[in-house]
Amino acid sequence: AQSVTQLDSQVPVFEEAPVELRCNYSSSVSVYLFWYVQYPNQGLQLLLKYLSGSTLVKGINGFEAEFNKSQTSFHLRKPSVHISDTAEYFCAVSSQVRSNDYKLSFGAGTTVTVRA
Amino acid sequence: ETGVTQTPRHLVMGMTNKKSLKCEQHLGHNAMYWYKQSAKKPLELMFVYSLEERVENNSVPSRFSPECPNSSHLFLHLHTLQPEDSALYLCASSQQAGSSYEQYFGPGTRLTVT
Numbered sequence: 001a002q003s004v005t006q007l008d009s010q011v012p013v014f015e016e017a018p019v020e021l022r023c024n025y026s027s028s029v030s031v032y033l034f035w036y037v038q039y040p041n042q043g044l045q046l047l048l049k050y051l052s053g054s055t056l057v058k059g060i061n062g063f064e065a066e067f068n069k070s071q072t073s074f075h076l077r078k079p080s081v082h083i084s085d086t087a088e089y090f091c092a093v094s095s096q097v098r099s100n101d102y103k104l105s106f107g108a109g110t111t112v113t114v115r116a
Numbered sequence: 117e118t119g120v121t122q123t124p125r126h127l128v129m130g131m132t133n134k135k136s137l138k139c140e141q142h143l144g145h146n147a148m149y150w151y152k153q154s155a156k157k158p159l160e161l162m163f164v165y166s167l168e169e170r171v172e173n174n175s176v177p178s179r180f181s182p183e184c185p186n187s188s189h190l191f192l193h194l195h196t197l198q199p200e201d202s203a204l205y206l207c208a209s210s211q212q213a214g215s216s217y218e219q220y221f222g223p224g225t226r227l228t229v230t
Contacts, residue, residue, distance in 0.1 A: 004158070009156070032215055032216050034218075036221075041223065042223050043120065043122075043206055043208075043221030043222045043223045043224055044159075044206070044208075044219075044221040045221070046218050046219075046220075049218065051216055090158075090159070094215035094216070095215050096215065096216070102147075102149075102161075102164045102166075102171060102172050102213050102214065102215065103161055103172070103174075103215075104161065104215070104219065105158070106158040106159040107158055108156060108157060108158050109156070109158075
């Protein structure tokens with residue numbers, strides 16, 4: 001079974017400042033990793049995903065994340081945030097090993113509030 | 117309509133009521149999911165359907181009953197719910213059921229049980 005820990009429940013940040021959201025996971029097998037964003041009153045939208053290959057993954061809206069296998073982390077970064085980045089961000093992990101493992105395990109979420 | 121739609125967006129029901137949540141995906145996907153999202157808790161996977169067959173039932177109480185009549189529609193039938201069932205219920209779909217496939221989410225139904 002996999003589990004995800006998002007280390008910060010709330011992150012306030014000023015507009016045009018950088019932001020990093022931390023995500024650690026635990027798993028006994030190789031994993032796929034995802035970051036989703038949820039804007040107010042909306043469903044979740046995929047920002048980026050790591051399946052294999054380069055450990056630096058670029059996503060939509062200027063976000064990127066780096067997979068670090070030794071530290072079992074998948075931190076999300078953006079060099080300069082906008083007011084419109086105010087949202088809740090979820091890290092998620094799933095198993096690579098079992099082809100019939102449908103479970104996507106989510107973290108509890110990090111609320112990002114961007115201030116002018 | 118595009119993407120994944122859910123109706124109603126808000127629902128208030130008493131503990132003795134019976135109601136249904138509806139989800140429709142317009143993406144041609146083969147897998148559909150129900151999740152429960154409670155405040156400050158991780159999303160909980162409830163059910164997974166692949167090609168209209170239920171492939172996962174994540175220890176969900178029987179007062180929640182899913183139905184998938186075709187690959188585009190998914191229902192969640194609710195009866196004799198408890199106040200702790202109040203939450204945001206999210207529907208999602210993916211091209212196939214499998215751990216590497218991106219899931220596309222609907223906006224959710226905000227359920228309040230009184």
